Amino acid sequence: MEIAISPHLLASANDYVAAAAVFPMRANNYVIEELIDWSRAPDDPIFRLVFPQPDMLQHDQLQVIKNAMDRDSSRIEMRDIVEGIRNLLNPHPANQKQENVPHVNGQPVEGMQHKYRETCLFFPTEGQYCHSYCTYCFRWAQFTAVGSDQQFQSKDVQQLVDYIKENRDLTDILFTGGDPMVMHAHQFSRYIDAILADPGTEHLGTIRIGSKSLSYWPYRYVTDPDSQEMLGVFEKIVKSGRHLSIMAHFSHPVELASPAVQEAMRRIRNTGANIRCQAPLIRGVNDQASIWAEMWRKQTRLGAIPYYMFVERDTGAKHHFEVPLARAYEIYKEAVSSVAGTARTVQGPSMSASPGKIQVVGITTVPTASGPEKVFVLRFLQARNPAWTKEVFFAKFDENASWLSDLKPAFGEKEFFYESQYRELVQRPGSSGQLFPLTGSMVARV
Template sequence: MQQVINVQPPEIMPRKFKVYQHRQLDKIEALQRVPDDMRFEMKVVANVLPFRVNEYVFNELIDWENVPNDPIFQLTFPQKDMLDPSAYQRMADLMSAKHSTNDVFDLATQLREEMNPHPAGQMQMNVPHVDGIPLPGMQHKYRETVLFFPSQGQYCHSYCTFCFRWAQFVGKAMRFNSNDAELLHRYLASHKEISDLLVTGGDPMVMRTRKLAQYLEKLTEPEFEHVQTIRIGTKSLTFWPYRYLTDPDADQLLALLERLVNAGKHVSIMAHFNHHHEMRTDVCQEAIRRLRKTGVQIRCQAPLLRHINDDADAWATMWNQQVKLGMVPYYMFVERDTGAKRYFEVPLERTWEIFRDAYKQVSGIARTVRGPSMSAGPGKVEVQGVTEIAGEKVFALRFIQGRNPDWVQRPFFAKYNPDATWLHHLEPAFGEKKFFFEDEYAQMSQMD
């Protein structure tokens, strides 16, 4: 009879959370290995785009022998080319001359406004209303799903350099959030079409459990039976897995998630993993194990990013590792048209080629992943491929999700454009003047 070996989880010791922001760049000991001019470049960019990194990330996840090419270094530390050359030079010139803190802030604010801080109409078209009153901190773009941005969760354990929500982190004027649990519950109770609540940020997992419970616990009551799924978007499994292990209220957090599951809710942790290196530590893997033990599902999503994961083998390795750890590959996104997109974006054709080459390397269990998907104004548009129809080379596209549900799964075609990186770069194929959804979407834009 084969002996069953009981594998004990690793002993995880508590760790103090220590974070560094742009004014503490020089205090990060590991950065002393990089040249002075590179550190100056980082400071210039960090005065425009948000920078925040914790000690676990730069001590455990970054291979400093491979800097600046290490993917986690690129994921967390600012690089010169993340700014347009003229924008970079303006800030560099200011910082090299006599200046005040206000001078830097004023220029940074101007440069940020030029970087499309709120893409896809999220400030104009997505904000819902109760009794005619707009609800800042909520978005209702798709019929079944509401996004909620709790005020206490509008930062992260570390910041991703590519983040499409970077504007949340650079000042109150650009921030999108709410601390009104009562209004959230009123809205959900009065909209029976909503089946999914997505709590997002920032990162809700920076919140203390008692705060998170104020938003979620009430959803177990009968009037919220229609809210079947609670999603929580988080990067914490990469940036601070101790949240589920040794933080003072880690056990309370897991107990909250378990209560929601036992009450009949489908609880999905929407985990952001950009590279398989993020999952290699014992603490990350133990955090995943403890989360899964509560009955939640962990779904994994990420954009395809130049300098970080623009490689099919890296994606295939990541998806296979996610499946091995009991997680579900969910989405490959196209880098959004905001912030440092010029540094990270990859042409749509190349993005699709990487997706296809990675997809064919994995088994059916990992082929739950969808993409490449553009989260554009009209909806989530999937690039299904490049093909030739009636002698014309075209992009084949479809809606995975749309502002109008009737758009979903309708195929449509765009002229081949090897340089296109986003939906607005594409034109209809076959002599059509407009895509089928354009007029209706324009009407929606005017109504909002």
């Protein structure tokens, strides 16, 4: 396929190269040839999703890298410059390395995160990359230093099974990465077979797979050499009596338009699996209510379930992609009000912050003794302490706020209702940020 590159892109090529020195970039021929409308680049939404943009860096950061390129700096010097910039970009948001990794008998359980009582995350070693990388990805640091301590990963099948067996409150496990669907079917089946074969895991009712493969490489389920084998693994999970949910990342309606993705979704659903769709709200990509409404309608028509609208996390190029919470709420309400009830399964806008997933429920004005006060109405969709999900709480309205840390308690309160307990939780010696007990006495092999 011949691609016509606009003169504007060619003129600013060094800027894009500089941005790609800091942020990971990976694209395949499906994304390049079938998703990107090159006549619209650099304003095409998929181009913005896949190619690191110069404005993702602060002006002075961009200039430092370009200057280093101009003087033909050594690889070591360039690496030190790039790593210095990356370290300023909060590479592990929501304290996930400090607060989400479970500890058993004082030892960290490798390749796992367990933030919410019923759900744990597992990062298989074989799934430590994606078919293409999203510029907004909150796990961008996973892909910048392969083999470094930036990565969560494990291939210890027995440890995974033991952990599930010892934590009887677990009902869901999420395979994530990277992307588990870059794995060969026999690699993925190694984990699944071990879970299904052990009678001690009967309390695990749902297996989730977090994947962007439907968007960026739907041929994974259609023409790849092991596509039928992978679909067979899905069928095996469903036949075991478990629920299988593909947590699909669709950021724009164009990702749902090709015959390949629609056939892939049909084949997945034929295994008995469900497809749940989620994405963050990204400025310059999908920050219009009409885009979300169109996306939810298409997902529902294809038999998928609209699930989450996220707020861009406080990591990486947040300044470039973020949408203020007030605007995010308006986009969500306008979009959800224009679709049928079958598409109103979406929860959002939601911030995946350190204490939990916090939803902006509304914006309202409340009469008080000192006069009316405009507030955000908030609630936990998930929380480190499940009891927090029972509460509604309020923050002062701030039209510029884009993250939890920007918000202040309303009505003269000094802090939000959960904060003292959260501080106590994360300050406990050896704490992994969990309020729920880790039962049993398994010792993590590290």
